[in-house]
Amino acid sequence: MRTGFSVETVRAAERALMAELPEGALMQRAAAGLAAACADLLGRRVYGARVALLVGSGDNGGDALYAGARLTRRGAGVTAVLLSADRAHPGGVRALRGAGGRVVSAADGVPVVRRADLVVDGIVGIGGKGGLRAPAEELVRAAEDGGAPILAVDLPSGVDADSGEVRGAAVRADATVTFGAYKPGLLIDPAREYAGALRLVDIGLRLPEEAEVEALQHADAADLLPRPDAESDKYRRGVIGIVAGSARYPGAAVLAVAGALHGGAGAVRYVGPAAEAVIARFPETLVSSGPPSKAGRVQAWVVGPGLGDGAEARQALEDVLASDVPVLVDADGLRLLTPEGLRARTAATVLTPHAGEAAALLGLSREEVEAARLSSVRALAARFGVTALLKGSTTLVAHAGHPVRVNPTGTPWLATAGSGDVLSGLTGSLLAAGLSGRDAASVGAYLHGLAARFLGDSPVTAMGVAEELRGVWREVSRG
Structure with missing residues (x-):
């Protein structure tokens, strides 16, 4: 599991460790890791390389200066551009000069960064708030x-290290070296897009067991995958009920069923007006004209994709929410949802909105949700008492009292019609197999994103993603 910790937690761990170490030892550990990363980016051709350090007044400016001194001793031509000469780390400045490096003011920095083979951003540390200001912004643009x-x-x-928000001009890095622990903002968009390739340098911090955010890895997903045993039948594997599709959107029903069948469901019961289209593609589906409560035994429901907003859709949603099994609500179901419809539920409920649907549920604009994805998904989970899966460039899964999960497998090619319907069916099948709402949403997003990645860096279709799930399942099962 990859974990991310808040600034407050990281700083507390740093203080505790610094109290046990000689003065400056922790910064030297960080500088050694940073210098190694610089060498890697330079392709190990350190000798003769021109390196520009953008140095602010924080400790990360000191890290950059000490790393610059190490690179200077290896033959690099290192110049530190000090944004505030009187506040730069004095020991770091002495170390760089002592090794033979140069120091210039911000006013003289533009030509330096334009000629550099590598630029190191040590302007603002993890406690920084808001966007870059002059002259830092000008130097970054020159770089x-x-x-x-x-x-x-x-x-x-x-x-923003804690939230992943970007509230103004910011550095777009090709790579980021982070010390001791990942910070939430490095894992969550929009900030994740600014971080580039991530490299974690272990500096010996002792961190608490529970993080602010976490991201599943292959082994974590493998541990959660439901697997049939010798005594399994379709009911033990999980029967998922799907209420989706309409005369206008029959394909939504087909795709949700595809996600469920390729996602391991023992059987799928379909309720809705798209039965003919579903049976034509998946004859193994059990179909019913409704209502959902009369369709037969299920272990979980998926309701909403392509459902429409008429009276029959509303009645179907109410019928599903009145059940005592886990329910996933997506798409049109979210637009019909009311807090009253959720209050009486005791079984798990999973909501899977994209940013626009989340904005409507929270009374915000889409832009506000996209700019503050972490706080938005937490607000959804808390306000409605559910597991919330916020789809997007980084899909987030929140459940009150637990770290938010960040899905690491997504790809922009998943922004295609019907992919969310496949995700709903897949996640519903995992709910029916007995996974908690949080685990089902997390594993569903992981497999869904990986399926798109397996199809390559090219356009995908929703059905193609569904059909790829079997191969992904085999791959992840290997751990």
Whole structure:
């Protein structure tokens, strides 16, 4: 499991460790890791390389200066551009100068960064708030114009370490070296897009067991995958009920059923007006004209994809929510949802909105949700008492009292019609197999994203993603 910790938690761990170490030892550990990452970005051709350090007043500026001193001793031409000369880390400045490096003021920094082979962003540390200001913004733009790779120290300057929000101009790094622990903002968009490739340097921090955010890895997903045994029948494997589709959107029903069948369901019961289209594609589906409560035994329901907003859709949603089994609500079901419909539920409920649907549920604009994805998904989970899966560039899963899960497998190619319907069916099948709402949503998002990745860096279709799930299941099962 990859975990991310808040600034407050990381700083507390740093203070505790610094109290046990000689003065400056922790910064030297960080600088050694940073210098190694610089060498890697330079392709190990350190000797003769031109390195520009953008140095602010925080400790990450000190990390950059000490790393610069190490690179200077290896033959690099290192110049530190001090944004505030009187507040730069004095020991770091002495170390760089003593090794033979140069120091210039911000006013003289633009030509330096434009000629550099590597630019190191040590402007603002993990406690920074808001976007970059002059002259930092001008220097960063000059670095981008110069075309050299940019390596951020701990996190790109201008992004929020705790939330992943970007409230102004910020560094777009090619890579980020972070120390001791990942910070939530490095894992969550929009800030994740600014971080580039991530590299964690272990500096010996002792961190609590529970993180702010976490991301499943292959082994974690493998441990959660339901597997049949010799005594399994279709009911033990999980029967999922799907209420989806309409005369206008029959394909939504077909795709949700595809996600469920390829996602391991023992059987699928379909309720709705698209039965003919579903049976034509998947003859193993058990169909019913409704209502859902009369369709037969299920272990979980999926309701909403392509359902429409008429009276029959509303009645079907109410019928499903009145059941005593886990329910996943998506798409049109979210638009019909009311808090009153959730209050009486005791079984797990999973909501899977995209940013626009989340905005409607929270009374915000879509732009507000996209800019503050972490706080938005937490608000959804808390306000409605559910597991909330917020779809998007980084899919997030929140359940009150637990770390938010960040899905690491997504790809922009999943932004295609019907992919959310497949995700709903897949996640519903995992609910029916007995996974908790949080685990089903997390594993569903993981497999869904991985299926799109397995199809390559090219356009995908929703049905193609569904059909790829079997191969993904085999791959993940290997751990």
